[in-house]
Amino acid sequence: MFTYHMPTKITAGENAVKNSPAELILGSKAIIVTGKTSGKRSGALNDAVSVLDEHSIPYMIYDKVENNPSIESTAEGGAAAREFGADFIIAIGGGSPLDAAKAIAVYAANTPGDDFKLYDIFTGSYKNKPLPMTAIPTTAGTGSEVTPYSILTLHREQTKKSFSSPEVFFKTAFLDGRYIAELPLQTARNTAVDALSHLIEGFTNKNSSPSSDYIALEGLRVLGNNISILKDGRPPAELCTDFLWAATLGGMVIAQTGTTIVHSMGYPLTYHKNIPHGMANGLLLGEYMRRADLEMPWKTDLYLEALGMDSIDEVCALLKALLPCDTVFTEEELTEWTKTSIKAKNVRSCPFDVTRELEINMYKKCLL
Ligand code: NAP
Ligand code: FE
Numbered sequence: 001m002f003t004y005h006m007p008t009k010i011t012a013g014e015n016a017v018k019n020s021p022a023e024l025i026l027g028s029k030a031i032i033v034t035g036k037t038s039g040k041r042s043g044a045l046n047d048a049v050s051v052l053d054e055h056s057i058p059y060m061i062y063d064k065v066e067n068n069p070s071i072e073s074t075a076e077g078g079a080a081a082r083e084f085g086a087d088f089i090i091a092i093g094g095g096s097p098l099d100a101a102k103a104i105a106v107y108a109a110n111t112p113g114d115d116f117k118l119y120d121i122f123t124g125s126y127k128n129k130p131l132p133m134t135a136i137p138t139t140a141g142t143g144s145e146v147t148p149y150s151i152l153t154l155h156r157e158q159t160k161k162s163f164s165s166p167e168v169f170f171k172t173a174f175l176d177g178r179y180i181a182e183l184p185l186q187t188a189r190n191t192a193v194d195a196l197s198h199l200i201e202g203f204t205n206k207n208s209s210p211s212s213d214y215i216a217l218e219g220l221r222v223l224g225n226n227i228s229i230l231k232d233g234r235p236p237a238e239l240c241t242d243f244l245w246a247a248t249l250g251g252m253v254i255a256q257t258g259t260t261i262v263h264s265m266g267y268p269l270t271y272h273k274n275i276p277h278g279m280a281n282g283l284l285l286g287e288y289m290r291r292a293d294l295e296m297p298w299k300t301d302l303y304l305e306a307l308g309m310d311s312i313d314e315v316c317a318l319l320k321a322l323l324p325c326d327t328v329f330t331e332e333e334l335t336e337w338t339k340t341s342i343k344a345k346n347v348r349s350c351p352f353d354v355t356r357e358l359e360i361n362m363y364k365k366c367l368l
Pocket of ligand 2: 142194198263277281
């Protein structure tokens with residue numbers, strides 16, 4: 001038995017935002033949640049604002065979302081939304097603003113206080129429904145526009161942690177390849193590797209199903225046709241839509257399956273060493289693929305064929321070319337990080353048994 005649930009209505013194509021006001025305007029007063037540069041640089045903020053102006057919808061712009069948003073800062077965003085009286089959210093940016101918007105939607109509708117504590121967001125024990133949201137991704141990686149997850153920095157546990165609820169699926173999402181055309185090259189690479197990681201982790205996941213596998217193979221085919229281009233430079237305009245679509249397909253896959261230890265082991269790399277999310281996954285993905293291959297070699301054959309690659313070694317060579325990383329790690333810190341990473345939920349989604357020793361060995365093979 002399996003289920004497939006992905007309730008986000010996607011509108012894709014050039015000028016999707018301007019051409020579909022009904023999908024953008026989900027209420028009478030908007031808060032636009034974005035980062036310092038992503039909204040402006042992509043052109044998405046201008047497009048959204050022009051539609052709101054045209055329809056006389058009042059809005060405020062909350063552009064304080066930092067990379068890897070923290071739980072505290074999203075609570076501030078929630079307070080700003082409440083104060084302004086926003087009844088819907090427009091999230092514009094990469095995974096950081098999109099994930100922040102999901103938490104802001106919860107905090108806007110539920111004031112942290114006596115009955116509802118800041119950290120209760122992780123257990124889903126809030127009373128009021130989060131505000132409705134629309135997403136305009138400006139990176140092609142996380143697929144957050146179609147997932148029920150929000151990954152937040154949790155300083156008190158010195159890591160990142162996700163919360164998940166069907167109530168934080170975006171109601172609508174807009175895919176316009178033009179918005180990723182100005183991505184800095186290394187961000188384009190990191191985010192494409194995040195998408196690759198979602199597709200492979202989802203395809204080899206214990207929770208995978210015929211529907212998620214079908215979508216994963218299509219995502220791998222689209223990404224495999226294009227990803228090598230990033231070795232030489234940014235994606236040309238005509239391929240931006242494909243990168244964005246592959247990332248959204250990756251999101252549709254992990255919305256069903258969840259991720260694996262590639263993600264949970266990657267979080268400390270981001271928290272402690274400031275390594276961007278997609279790069280952190282890419283540094284660990286090669287060793288994950290080798291271990292998954294021992295359990296399900298037929299799946300390796302299928303995903304390599306979809307990617308148009310001959311071997312795991314070929315995927316690893318591509319990852320190496322895309323992810324220059326000179327960060328130095330010590331055995332002590334890697335061992336320490338597994339104390340947290342071994343507790344993550346997605347340990348159970350791996351196609352192989354995961355112990356702390358396995359995680360320590362995997363870190364050492366990939367990072368020392
Ligand atoms: P990001 O942190 O959202 O953005 C990285 C950088 O790129 C930021 O400086 C951002 O600027 C800039 N940027 C974004 N779009 C741009 C554009 N079009 N032009 C120029 N610069 C642009 O990176 P991300 O990889 O997309 O998201 C990573 C986050 O998503 C992590 O927190 C990760 O854990 C999470 N994630 C979530 C899911 C999920 O299912 N929800 C899945 C995987 C990862 P600004 O400073 O303006 O933002
Ligand atoms: Fe990811």
